[in-house]
Amino acid sequence: MTLFFAGLLLLAISSIISAAAHKNHSFARLTTGVFSTTACGFIFLEALGVLLGADISGLSLPGPTALLAFHFEFTPLSAFFTMVISALGIVTGIHSLGYSAEYENKAGYLGFFYGFFLLFMLLVPVSANAFTFLFCWEMMTLTSFFLVMLEHEKAENRKAGYLYLIMSHAGTVFIFLLFFLLYRATGSMEFDVFRMAAGNLPGGLKTVIFLMSVIGFGTKAGIVPLHIWLPYAHPAAPSHVSALMSGVMIKTAIYGFLMVVFQFLGCTWWWGIIVLLFASASAILGIMYALVGSDMKKILAYCSVENIGIIFMGIGAGIIFSGMGYKTLACLAVTASLFHVANHAAIKGLLFLAAGSVIKSVHTRNIELLGGLIKKMPWTAFCFLIGALAISGLPPLNGFASEWLIFQSLLSGLGIPAISIRILCFVTIAALALTGGMAAASFVKLFGITFLAQPRSEHAEHAKEASGFEIAALLVLTAACAVIGLFPDTLLSVLAPVAKTLVPALTDADAVTGNAVFGSMGSFVPAVLFTILTLSCVAAYLAGPLLGGKARVRRVPTWACGQAALSPRMEYSAVAFSKPFRMIFAFIYQPARSVTENHSGSPYFVDSIVYVSRIRNVILGKLYRMPLKHALHLSHKVRAIQSGEINLYLGYICATLAGMLIFFLF
Numbered sequence: 001m002t003l004f005f006a007g008l009l010l011l012a013i014s015s016i017i018s019a020a021a022h023k024n025h026s027f028a029r030l031t032t033g034v035f036s037t038t039a040c041g042f043i044f045l046e047a048l049g050v051l052l053g054a055d056i057s058g059l060s061l062p063g064p065t066a067l068l069a070f071h072f073e074f075t076p077l078s079a080f081f082t083m084v085i086s087a088l089g090i091v092t093g094i095h096s097l098g099y100s101a102e103y104e105n106k107a108g109y110l111g112f113f114y115g116f117f118l119l120f121m122l123l124v125p126v127s128a129n130a131f132t133f134l135f136c137w138e139m140m141t142l143t144s145f146f147l148v149m150l151e152h153e154k155a156e157n158r159k160a161g162y163l164y165l166i167m168s169h170a171g172t173v174f175i176f177l178l179f180f181l182l183y184r185a186t187g188s189m190e191f192d193v194f195r196m197a198a199g200n201l202p203g204g205l206k207t208v209i210f211l212m213s214v215i216g217f218g219t220k221a222g223i224v225p226l227h228i229w230l231p232y233a234h235p236a237a238p239s240h241v242s243a244l245m246s247g248v249m250i251k252t253a254i255y256g257f258l259m260v261v262f263q264f265l266g267c268t269w270w271w272g273i274i275v276l277l278f279a280s281a282s283a284i285l286g287i288m289y290a291l292v293g294s295d296m297k298k299i300l301a302y303c304s305v306e307n308i309g310i311i312f313m314g315i316g317a318g319i320i321f322s323g324m325g326y327k328t329l330a331c332l333a334v335t336a337s338l339f340h341v342a343n344h345a346a347i348k349g350l351l352f353l354a355a356g357s358v359i360k361s362v363h364t365r366n367i368e369l370l371g372g373l374i375k376k377m378p379w380t381a382f383c384f385l386i387g388a389l390a391i392s393g394l395p396p397l398n399g400f401a402s403e404w405l406i407f408q409s410l411l412s413g414l415g416i417p418a419i420s421i422r423i424l425c426f427v428t429i430a431a432l433a434l435t436g437g438m439a440a441a442s443f444v445k446l447f448g449i450t451f452l453a454q455p456r457s458e459h460a461e462h463a464k465e466a467s468g469f470e471i472a473a474l475l476v477l478t479a480a481c482a483v484i485g486l487f488p489d490t491l492l493s494v495l496a497p498v499a500k501t502l503v504p505a506l507t508d509a510d511a512v513t514g515n516a517v518f519g520s521m522g523s524f525v526p527a528v529l530f531t532i533l534t535l536s537c538v539a540a541y542l543a544g545p546l547l548g549g550k551a552r553v554r555r556v557p558t559w560a561c562g563q564a565a566l567s568p569r570m571e572y573s574a575v576a577f578s579k580p581f582r583m584i585f586a587f588i589y590q591p592a593r594s595v596t597e598n599h600s601g602s603p604y605f606v607d608s609i610v611y612v613s614r615i616r617n618v619i620l621g622k623l624y625r626m627p628l629k630h631a632l633h634l635s636h637k638v639r640a641i642q643s644g645e646i647n648l649y650l651g652y653i654c655a656t657l658a659g660m661l662i663f664f665l666f
Contacts, residue, residue: 001059001074003046004126007086008119010039015115022108029100032111033469036118037093043122044086050079051494058128070135071128071190076497077263078125081255084342085125085248088349089118091473092240095353098467099240102360103150110150114241117143121244124252130179130189137175137252141168144249147241148233160232167229171219175256178212181205182264194264206265213260214274221253223312224282225619227305231289234304235297235365239356242297246304246352247345254311254341261319262334262502269323275316276424280431282309285619287438288585291445292578292615296355296365299446300348303391306435307344311337313428314406317413320421322503329412330503335495336405342491343390343398343484350387350477354380357466357474358450362459367446367574372455376463381451383474388443390481393436396530398484407432438581445577456568486526575613582615589615 014035018028050056058073074082096114103110120139127133145168149161183189185205186197201209215226222230230250234242261267286305293299314337321330357380358373359365374381390397410432413425455461465471484491545551560566582591596610641652 001046001056003042007039007042008122010035011115011119015112018108018111018115025104025107028107028111030097032114033093033097036115037090040086040089040093044083044090047079047083047086050074051076051083051497068131070132072126072132073128074126076501077255077259080338080495080498081125081251082122084251084345085122088244088247088345091349091476092243095470095473096240098469099356099360103238106150110238113143113146117147121249121252125255128191130183134176134179138172144245148237150238157236160236164229164233167219171216174212174216178209178216178260181209198264198266210261210265210271213257217253217257221250221308222305223278223308224285224305225623228620228624230305231298231301234301235295239352239359243349243352246301247349250304250308251341251345258315258502267319267322269320272316272320272323273424275312275319276428279309279312279316280428282306282312283435284431287435287442288588291438291442291581292589294366294368294574296359296367296450299442300351300355304348306439310403310406310432311340313432314340314409317409327503329409331499332412333409334502335492335499336402336409338495338498339405339492340402343402346477346480347387347391347399350383350474350481351391354384354387354474357470361463364459367449369457370450370460371453371568371571372460373463374451377465379471380466380474383478385447386478386481388447392440392443396485396526398481401485401488401526403436445574449574453571454568456571486530488526588618590618591615
């Protein structure tokens, strides 16, 4: 693991240098970008070597006790997630060389926590025992919390940071408990022991651990209804950090869930029903709230909730198929989910980095104040457009390739004899199709309102193209979206050894490859489709002059509703675009509006009318605010035990210790 730990050492050095050079902002920014890019490059090569068959040994470091030792080891599953994290880390490092100038006065602070955030996030997948995993998991959470709080002088950022910290620690409690139960059952903290004991655990214990993993890892992943922190924390962080948090940090929860359910427990088929229900709700509700948003980064954050739901659709189907003994179908579903993990990392990294470049130039996240940026920032607009097409699931880009695989796995489930599974697969297919259509509508709105028409504000009017480093990073991810979409077999072949570690008794004949899935089962070959689309466009371009003669151009003024000239106030707004959806899904959005008339002097003459439209977050209001209200009421009652007497407080401590001893001994 020489390259891996060399990369980690570089990340630690860059963090220390950035903190030490916090007064030299340019040097701190340069150090962070160069060192993090180089470090992630080393780690990417190491992880790719493992997936290609290299023999990599583990590493053990002593701890305070034998149970609290640090153990690290590469497995095919951990190597895949490490490869995805480091790949996006390379690109965000390049982007930060230009983008971090936006945080020039905080470059040292940003570089310190950014380096350690990457370091601990990369250590999570290679952790080989529960103590190491929980330590790295917690450090990843804390460092990302400080990055969310980078602009702590803003009240909304403080709220986002505290909400993120509370929800993350609430989820960590369940992860700690599931590892504690595994330790009680096996007598060890090592993951290898957990894997060997999977078949000997009682069924009831396995179900309890599964439910804890759904809550614990689902909170970090942002699955509905545990997602409430995500739309606040991701927009608050710097955009290259948002790209990492949305693109790969929440995927560490996918890694943990796959490891626990498939390797430590063994799949029970009905668990997949629970996962599919949560996944469908996440996909639909996530994109529904993205569709009505006006904050650019919050729209992208809700879109992450949607895509986490899509990933869990494949995982849920894989659990059902594996538990029922359909190895090939389970392999297809799990491979599709892992494929979408990589594709979503590339797409969401591209979109968040492009959004960051836009926000850096115009100093607002409100798309209602933008417009016309395609002329001011053509390269950024082009890359954002490719990302929008990819995440909308349109061929021949990578988002379509992985969603097509998930469709194929769910469609295959319609052939299972059990009628309940067939109905569930059909409902999930319908949810995935609805999600795809609403995603396309969301990004038509986001791209159109942001980049087309006329500028709606002074900032948009004077916007400038992103720096060379930022454009280079965007072009790399744009190329990745296109290449993976056109040649999916390249990445799918790397996923074959990963699927073998998740699906029991999987053979080479059961493995999924791009040729097998896209060529026969799905009758879709991306490269051929791209060639047909290209030739069709060329033929249409050439046929026009031949059939219609020489093109004639006639310029006329655009109708301006009787006004002298067009103005930005006449443009279509994001609210207007989403109004039909708010009406159709009013039972979910619960829209409310208020109209206020302002008068000066006489009540018969109106100076202005203020119209405010808003939607209510049903999950936040019903599931969180009501219990919180009752908890606060109870806490005021419990304050009576705060007598101020030290003797009474010592009595509380003794009673607590006695209760814990009785619990653990008996």
